[in-house]
Amino acid sequence: MSYLSHTRRCTADSRVGGASNQSVSRRRQKEKVVCFFARLPWSTRMLQDSEMPGFFKDYFRVIRKSVSNDEFNQFSKLKTDAERVRFIFNLPAAHEIDIQTFYKGKSEKEAMEKKEAGNKLFGRKKNMEALKLYSQAVVHAPVPTGKYWRLIKECADPKKMTLYAICLANRSAALFHLKEFYYCIKDIDEALEHHYPRELKHKLYKRKGRLLVNMRQYVDAREAYRQALKWLDWAKVEREKRIDLQGDVQKWLKMFEGSKNLVNHENEFDPSVLFPKVPELCQGKNEQYPSLSKKITINEDNSQGRYAIAKEDIEPGDALVTEKPYASVLLREEFGSHCQNCFMLTKAPVPCKKCSSVLFCSVECRNASYFHQIECPILDLLVGSGMSINCFLAFRIITQSPISFFLEMQDKLENEKLKETTEAKELYDPTDFFRLFNLVTHSEQRTPEDWFHRTCMVVFLLKALKKTKYFEDKGTQINYPLFKDKVDKVNDVEAYIGALLLHFLQVVQFNAHEVSEFVTLTPKSLTGAKNETIGAAIYPTLALFNHSCHGAQVRYFSGNRVITKAIRHIAKGEIVPENYGQHYASKNKSQRRNALLDRYWFECSCEACQKDWPLFKEMEHKVMYFKCHKCQGPLPVNIAQTVIPFFKCDRCGDQTNILGALKNLQNTEQTFKAACKEMETFDLEKAESLLVENMKQLDAVLYPPYKDYHLTQEAYMRCCLHAGNHRVGDPKPDPKPEES
Numbered sequence: 001m002s003y004l005s006h007t008r009r010c011t012a013d014s015r016v017g018g019a020s021n022q023s024v025s026r027r028r029q030k031e032k033v034v035c036f037f038a039r040l041p042w043s044t045r046m047l048q049d050s051e052m053p054g055f056f057k058d059y060f061r062v063i064r065k066s067v068s069n070d071e072f073n074q075f076s077k078l079k080t081d082a083e084r085v086r087f088i089f090n091l092p093a094a095h096e097i098d099i100q101t102f103y104k105g106k107s108e109k110e111a112m113e114k115k116e117a118g119n120k121l122f123g124r125k126k127n128m129e130a131l132k133l134y135s136q137a138v139v140h141a142p143v144p145t146g147k148y149w150r151l152i153k154e155c156a157d158p159k160k161m162t163l164y165a166i167c168l169a170n171r172s173a174a175l176f177h178l179k180e181f182y183y184c185i186k187d188i189d190e191a192l193e194h195h196y197p198r199e200l201k202h203k204l205y206k207r208k209g210r211l212l213v214n215m216r217q218y219v220d221a222r223e224a225y226r227q228a229l230k231w232l233d234w235a236k237v238e239r240e241k242r243i244d245l246q247g248d249v250q251k252w253l254k255m256f257e258g259s260k261n262l263v264n265h266e267n268e269f270d271p272s273v274l275f276p277k278v279p280e281l282c283q284g285k286n287e288q289y290p291s292l293s294k295k296i297t298i299n300e301d302n303s304q305g306r307y308a309i310a311k312e313d314i315e316p317g318d319a320l321v322t323e324k325p326y327a328s329v330l331l332r333e334e335f336g337s338h339c340q341n342c343f344m345l346t347k348a349p350v351p352c353k354k355c356s357s358v359l360f361c362s363v364e365c366r367n368a369s370y371f372h373q374i375e376c377p378i379l380d381l382l383v384g385s386g387m388s389i390n391c392f393l394a395f396r397i398i399t400q401s402p403i404s405f406f407l408e409m410q411d412k413l414e415n416e417k418l419k420e421t422t423e424a425k426e427l428y429d430p431t432d433f434f435r436l437f438n439l440v441t442h443s444e445q446r447t448p449e450d451w452f453h454r455t456c457m458v459v460f461l462l463k464a465l466k467k468t469k470y471f472e473d474k475g476t477q478i479n480y481p482l483f484k485d486k487v488d489k490v491n492d493v494e495a496y497i498g499a500l501l502l503h504f505l506q507v508v509q510f511n512a513h514e515v516s517e518f519v520t521l522t523p524k525s526l527t528g529a530k531n532e533t534i535g536a537a538i539y540p541t542l543a544l545f546n547h548s549c550h551g552a553q554v555r556y557f558s559g560n561r562v563i564t565k566a567i568r569h570i571a572k573g574e575i576v577p578e579n580y581g582q583h584y585a586s587k588n589k590s591q592r593r594n595a596l597l598d599r600y601w602f603e604c605s606c607e608a609c610q611k612d613w614p615l616f617k618e619m620e621h622k623v624m625y626f627k628c629h630k631c632q633g634p635l636p637v638n639i640a641q642t643v644i645p646f647f648k649c650d651r652c653g654d655q656t657n658i659l660g661a662l663k664n665l666q667n668t669e670q671t672f673k674a675a676c677k678e679m680e681t682f683d684l685e686k687a688e689s690l691l692v693e694n695m696k697q698l699d700a701v702l703y704p705p706y707k708d709y710h711l712t713q714e715a716y717m718r719c720c721l722h723a724g725n726h727r728v729g730d731p732k733p734d735p736k737p738e739e740s
């Protein structure tokens with residue numbers, strides 16, 4: 001369900017993420033076996049989504065063509081990001097496109113129509129349907145900002161001024177009947193803050209009073225009834241009716257006055273329950289890396305950079321990471337249904353005050369979204385450029401903080417000792433800008449063409465940013481001339497922001513993650529369920545995990561917060577890897593290694609690559625690797641030819657009788673069957689714990705790869721995904737498979 005009636009139309013030709021999603025689904029079609037590991041689905045090297053229309057392609061071509069070989073040589077010798085930005089900015093060709101701002105503004109007409117349609121359904125007690133229409137009305141209604149008297153003076157149309165509040169109030173009535181009390185109160189408060197007609201206010205306060213009584217918030221309820229009584233003086237009703245209404249309210253007030261110790265009981269309604277539960281980290285928070293479990297720490301070496309390792313044995317099911325993103329961006333096609341700030345599905349959306357292009361789940365999320373105040377007038381321009389979601393993410397890192405924030409950082413960033421100040425032993429705070437800044441960029445390996453392409457994108461983004469109020473922050477104007485109207489000039493502050501953008505375009509290339517939501521066809525079945533991408537985000541601690549084609553964690557989300565849990569045993573001292581979308585069971589070694597080299601610029605040498613593990617469909621299990629009872633070393637056993645159950649370990653020389661292990665394997669079968677039953681009856685918590693037990697049983701006996709372990713992991717991951725962001729509905733359709 002989208003509350004933005006024109007979002008879908010608009011996405012057909014100018015989506016940020018639509019085409020990316022197509023490529024995800026396409027990949028999934030091919031990877032029927034493992035589909036929950038994907039890191040960033042869109043090509044992380046590309047600045048523009050290759051499948052998307054958009055003018056950036058042409059913009060880049062024009063600039064590149066305008067540069068002579070000599071000029072390009074000059075560019076390739078530049079050393080700093082700011083120099084590169086200035087170079088491209090000073091090219092006349094960079095100013096050949098005219099950047100226009102454009103608000104997808106409010107529509108009084110549309111709001112009125114939706115409200116009227118909602119009223120009809122509400123009158124027929126179709127509250128759910130009415131709620132949807134009222135929500136659309138709320139999104140399209142002009143939001144009066146500023147003081148009432150000022151708006152009157154400016155001759156604002158009084159009807160226009162109250163429309164937003166009336167739509168909210170109507171929606172609150174539908175929410176009341178749907179017993180969605182939390183959202184109902186939120187709507188009432190928002191309506192009262194936005195010029196709800198004073199002659200009707202008594203009704204809203206009375207509704208609020210009833211709700212608060214329901215929620216056992218008696219002190220607040222008394223205040224709401226007092227307000228109702230006060231505003232009844234303005235009600236346009238016959239005298240008798242007024243007396244009636246007053247009597248009703250006074251009855252409640254008397255009841256409150258009469259009761260001793262009137263209190264607000266503990267509010268059962270905690271808004272955090274709206275989010276999927278975030279588990280406690282296994283053994284609690286790591287003191288140095290608060291997003292990690294105590295069982296993990298971060299190491300560093302010359303060949304692999306930083307990576308996570310196990311400080312002690314990790315078992316399947318252990319919660320290893322929970323982290324809020326430093327920045328996140330919702331896919332364009334989710335704009336009509338999810339909150340821009342926290343990515344939650346919105347039940348009663350709150351719109352931007354100026355445009356009707358985006359939604360928030362609450363006033364709090366709207367207030368927390370400084371980035372949208374900046375991006376609002378250029379959102380369609382950015383979308384129309386066809387830039388990838390990665391570029392959007394780099395841009396968001398800038399737009400989510402005011403310019404003053406970056407100016408304060410400037411000296412520190414230029415300080416050569418930056419690395420030292422953020423190194424070892426110190427707290428690794430994922431909200432710290434410097435931690436983000438220090439993520440991998442591989443700048444030293446970039447080609448001049450790569451720098452040129454990236455810098456053109458930066459110049460486009462900078463030109464767009466200059467069209468907003470971003471650079472109008474006080475500090476900038478004092479120290480630097482504002483070139484707001486001079487579109488082809490860049491001052492020091494703008495060049496500095498451009499340099500940061502160039503840096504973060506590189507950071508997101510290697511460190512961004514997709515954010516997903518699990519879509520089930522019905523509320524109580526996982527059959528046909530799919531994990532779908534809804535956005536992208538950057539998690540400064542999770543970004544420190546290196547890749548292995550034999551992934552060790554399932555990743556799922558609560559809003560835009562990431563959670564990971566172990567899906568296999570990892571011994572103390574071993575690397576705790578992530579999987580960057582290249583799993584051994586679904587892609588062969590050369591496919592994986594090529595993709596990793598292409599996207600992440602490293603050659604994978606994980607165990608699956610070194611031993612060239614088979615694909616899932618090719619696992620035959622003639623030879624299985626049992627564990628030596630003494631040293632845990634691998635014992636290769638050819639099941640078909642085995643007569644004597646004793647096997648000598650190559651590592652320690654001891655003999656192991658595998659009969660016990662074979663018996664245990666039979667038990668694991670029972671556990672798996674029991675878990676499947678629980679999944680069928682939809683007791684996913686029970687299923688989850690049986691699957692954890694099953695993984696532990698298998699871990700005790702055999703080394704991977706083998707089918708049973710993989711199937712257990714898959715089932716477990718589905719249970720975890722269901723515990724995270726979840727929607728019931730039709731998954732996005734898979735496009736036709738790619739021609740090979």
Ligand SMILES: C[S@@+](CC[C@H](N)C(=O)[O-])C[C@H]1O[C@@H](n2cnc3c(N)ncnc32)[C@H](O)[C@@H]1O
Nearest residue numbers: 304305306440510511543544545546547600602
């Ligand atoms: C998301 S970062 C991982 C953290 C990174 N190692 C660091 O020092 O910050 C991705 C980069 O890490 C390196 N990397 C990841 N997995 C690797 C692996 N298995 N072997 C070698 N390098 C790896 C690559 O340079 C890759 O571009």
